[in-house]
Amino acid sequence: MKRLKQSDVIIGVIALGLAIFVYIETLGFPKTVFTLGVPLASFFPRIVAGALGLISILLIISGIRAKPEVPQAIKWRGIVKVVVVMMLTAVYIILMPGIGFFILTPFLIVPVALIMGERDWKRIVGIVFLFMLMAYFVFFRFFGVMFPTRIFM
Amino acid sequence: MLENLAMGLREVLIPYNLLMILAGVSLGIVIGVLPGLQAASGLAILLPLTFFMDPIPAFLMMVSLYMAAEYGGSITSIALGIPGTPPAIPTTWDGFPLTQKGLARKALGVSIISSSMGGMIGAIILVVAVVPLAAFALRFGPAEYFALGVFGLSLVANLAGKSVVKALISVGIGLLIVVVGVDIFTGYPRFTFGIAELLEGIPFVPALIGLFAVSKIFHYIEEERTGIQKIPEMGGSQFPSLKELKGLMVSILRGSGIGTLIGIIPGAGATIASLIAYGEEKRASKHPEKFGTGVLEGVSAPESANNGAVGGALVPLIALGIPGSGSTAIMIGALMLQGLKPGPLLMVEQPVLVYSILVGLFFAAFCQLVIGVLGIRLWLAAISVRTSILMPFVLGICIIGAYGLGNSMFNVGLVLVFGILGYLMEKFGFPLAPVILAIVLGSIVEANFRRALAISGGSYVIFFTHPISLVLIIIAIVTFVIPFIRMRRRKGVNL
Numbered sequence: 001m002k003r004l005k006q007s008d009v010i011i012g013v014i015a016l017g018l019a020i021f022v023y024i025e026t027l028g029f030p031k032t033v034f035t036l037g038v039p040l041a042s043f044f045p046r047i048v049a050g051a052l053g054l055i056s057i058l059l060i061i062s063g064i065r066a067k068p069e070v071p072q073a074i075k076w077r078g079i080v081k082v083v084v085v086m087m088l089t090a091v092y093i094i095l096m097p098g099i100g101f102f103i104l105t106p107f108l109i110v111p112v113a114l115i116m117g118e119r120d121w122k123r124i125v126g127i128v129f130l131f132m133l134m135a136y137f138v139f140f141r142f143f144g145v146m147f148p149t150r151i152f153m
Numbered sequence: 154m155l156e157n158l159a160m161g162l163r164e165v166l167i168p169y170n171l172l173m174i175l176a177g178v179s180l181g182i183v184i185g186v187l188p189g190l191q192a193a194s195g196l197a198i199l200l201p202l203t204f205f206m207d208p209i210p211a212f213l214m215m216v217s218l219y220m221a222a223e224y225g226g227s228i229t230s231i232a233l234g235i236p237g238t239p240p241a242i243p244t245t246w247d248g249f250p251l252t253q254k255g256l257a258r259k260a261l262g263v264s265i266i267s268s269s270m271g272g273m274i275g276a277i278i279l280v281v282a283v284v285p286l287a288a289f290a291l292r293f294g295p296a297e298y299f300a301l302g303v304f305g306l307s308l309v310a311n312l313a314g315k316s317v318v319k320a321l322i323s324v325g326i327g328l329l330i331v332v333v334g335v336d337i338f339t340g341y342p343r344f345t346f347g348i349a350e351l352l353e354g355i356p357f358v359p360a361l362i363g364l365f366a367v368s369k370i371f372h373y374i375e376e377e378r379t380g381i382q383k384i385p386e387m388g389g390s391q392f393p394s395l396k397e398l399k400g401l402m403v404s405i406l407r408g409s410g411i412g413t414l415i416g417i418i419p420g421a422g423a424t425i426a427s428l429i430a431y432g433e434e435k436r437a438s439k440h441p442e443k444f445g446t447g448v449l450e451g452v453s454a455p456e457s458a459n460n461g462a463v464g465g466a467l468v469p470l471i472a473l474g475i476p477g478s479g480s481t482a483i484m485i486g487a488l489m490l491q492g493l494k495p496g497p498l499l500m501v502e503q504p505v506l507v508y509s510i511l512v513g514l515f516f517a518a519f520c521q522l523v524i525g526v527l528g529i530r531l532w533l534a535a536i537s538v539r540t541s542i543l544m545p546f547v548l549g550i551c552i553i554g555a556y557g558l559g560n561s562m563f564n565v566g567l568v569l570v571f572g573i574l575g576y577l578m579e580k581f582g583f584p585l586a587p588v589i590l591a592i593v594l595g596s597i598v599e600a601n602f603r604r605a606l607a608i609s610g611g612s613y614v615i616f617f618t619h620p621i622s623l624v625l626i627i628i629a630i631v632t633f634v635i636p637f638i639r640m641r642r643r644k645g646v647n648l
Contacts, residue, residue: 007581018329078375093566101556110545
């Protein structure tokens with residue numbers, strides 16, 4: 001019977017690729033010794049890359065030899081929700097310097113609440129209001145965090 | 154010494170000074186709860202205010218805030234599974250599972266009692282042994298720091314969970330994160346790919362927020378947990394009983410001792426103290442396999458350690474004028490603002506101030522205990538909020554916390570990247586604890602390894618001729634190997 005844990009093999013290959021990439025990058029590091037006896041800038045990354053490479057091979061081998069598992073049902077709906085929130089957050093990060101924190105943040109909190117299944121608009125408005133109050137009085141005024149307020153400039 | 158202690162006690166009992174302790178503890182707990190904020194952030198804000206205060210109330214407030222912030226991080230660790238501060242990371246591993254079992258009140262009770270006892274024990278050790286402990290701290294050179302870092306990394310074997318290979322890959326990922334940035338010896342930018350913000354390396358706090366907080370939010374979203382966290386109240390879910398607390402005393406004493414000792418070492422800090430205390434508690438336990446599933450010792454050990462480290466960090470500050478941590482570095486700034494000179498003569502020239510701080514630490518721990526116990530209901534109410542409301546709120550806090558570190562959107566971007574990494578790692582069974590262990594210790598290991606070799610002219614013998622270094626390396630080897638031996642004896646272990 002074929003024994004294979006696909007995810008471990010794939011991740012092992014990715015980790016091995018990362019280790020090889022790191023090692024190759026270190027080939028371009030300077031080889032000049034500034035202080036006698038002190039390892040070069042490439043020393044530690046190469047040790048880590050070497051160790052990671054070896055361990056990745058172990059993972060690939062253990063993945064190939066693993067006992068077959070009953071495949072678990074994938075919750076695609078949940079995964080799609082996660083990906084959407086990740087993308088929303090990425091867009092938020094890109095737009096924030098241009099639009100400003102106090103205007104844009106509700107447009108992140110509300111969709112995330114909706115994606116998580118909240119449908120009571122009073123609660124949603126309440127949490128946005130509470131969050132913005134806290135952000136203003138605690139972080140902006142008390143801690144002095146200078147949020148981007150671009151659109152007002 | 155008794156006379157000085159009496160003077161210190163007299164000062165601390167002045168109502169205004171007691172009020173400053175209360176204010177410091179309250180503010181410290183709030184700061185600890187908010188992800189992205191730490192004791193150093195709160196102290197940095199207080200620093201200019203101390204200019205307008207007398208030295209004694211100013212320092213009482215600062216040490217109280219410092220101690221309480223280390224405790225505050227455990228509240229969200231236990232209630233939400235999201236560490237509020239780096240030292241509270243190990244508390245999450247057993248604290249949150251306890252909440253999921255319906256034992257949130259007990260976990261929070263153990264946390265506050267352990268933290269407060271750790272703080273009190275640290276204060277007592279500080280009073281009794283500040284001078285000899287400072288001498289011990291001075292013996293730590295690069296070889297010793299390297300060995301300490303290696304010992305810390307050896308704990309990965311205890312934190313591996315089901316798959317040791319995956320835990321080691323997690324360590325590798327953490328160590329690769331650490332090498333990003335300008336090399337401190339040669340000035341060469343490593344793995345920055347032309348991104349200016351990476352020249353200083355990947356900052357620790359956004360990585361922590363992403364890996365532990367944002368990834369958890371993603372898991373909540375994926376599992377479509379939208380409603381109130383209905384946690385069944387099981388039998389024994391009340392505040393920990395005297396019998397349970399008695400059973401935890403060894404763990405608390407061990408954690409406090411480890412925390413104080415590690416805290417004394419400049420640069421080591423409460424995070425390393427709590428990680429090592431957790432690892433040692435698991436190693437010493439008769440049932441190490443239960444750690445991570447919700448055992449009280451998994452909360453008491455790191456919590457007593459992270460508050461014990463506060464007393465430890467004050468040792469080099471008071472005895473030598475050297476900061477033991479980022480927070481004590483800010484306190485040195487406060488000393489200078491007050492026109493006082495930090496250094497070995499501080500105890501001689503300002504005995505009232507010094508002994509007020511020492512006694513005040515003890516009172517701060519007690520005040521923390523009272524506020525923490527009274528606040529348990531508040532924290533329990535917080536976890537009853539619908540997750541569909543709570544998680545967007547927490548996501549917003551994480552963003553603010555990351556942005557606030559230098560007013561940088563780059564840090565917010567890092568939070569998202571590490572959030573995705575943490576989510577994927579947990580999805581495929583890779584533990585996150587070793588990543589944090591590697592990030593915290595990796596830079597200590599590399600930098601001090603190279604410094605030690607610079608001193609010895611390239612000879613590796615230096616690590617074995619320094620007694621403290623040798624002992625720590627031997628303990629590290631034993632710590633790393635023993636769990637493997639135990640695992641091989643048990644059946645069904647996945648390598």
